[in-house]
């Protein structure tokens with residue numbers, strides 16, 4: 001049975017989210033690292049909208065949303081389902097909180113993050129204004145982390161893994177700005193998650209895929225290091 005294929009781009013936080021989900025679920029995939037400037041034909045054929053990540057399952061089914069890839073990776077037909085209820089939320093309330101936080105990240109925070117990161121392309125407001133607008137989400141996360149160790153409760157959930165690549169990107173925009181002064185809990189959370197083994201594994205660098213290249217499997221990290 002061929003492995004599912006993951007089209008991915010290391011600098012894309014959505015793609016990192018998918019890679020984290022697949023690692024959490026211990027789902028092996030054939031990694032195809034791409035660049036957005038030269039998207040391979042095979043990716044566009046699988047998913048004409050042309051965003052990454054895209055997962056092409058062995059039966060041809062295509063999943064082209066990062067959160068759905070995470071959920072697929074942690075779904076109940078997984079060989080280790082007992083490990084996942086805490087990640088997916090154990091109560092309806094937790095499940096709703098996870099979905100709500102990720103929705104806020106993707107639809108409110110991410111557009112501000114892009115403007116803050118590429119402020120020169122968005123001259124309507126200053127970079128400081130974009131920083132301020134984006135910070136509203138950081139305030140929300142800091143409040144949650146004041147209540148418990150991780151975003152939803154004292155255990156890591158899908159929300160932590162789905163959001164951390166975006167906070168990492170935000171924090172990297174201006175290394176001179178010390179976010180730990182205003183967001184001490186959030187920055188401690190960021191450090192903890194980004195120094196974890198699974199994150200390091202997700203950030204592994206791969207050569208850009210070319211048609212005909214031999215398979216590189218996500219779980220076989222010795223091949224890729």
Ligand SMILES: N[C@@H](CCC(=O)N[C@@H](CS)C(=O)NCC(=O)O)C(=O)O
Pocket residue numbers: 011012013014015036050051052053064065066067
């Ligand atoms: N909602 C999508 C968003 C994915 C997305 O926007 N990815 C960006 C890269 S971070 C992309 O592929 N953009 C296409 C392009 O820039 O051509 C998901 O969650 O997977």
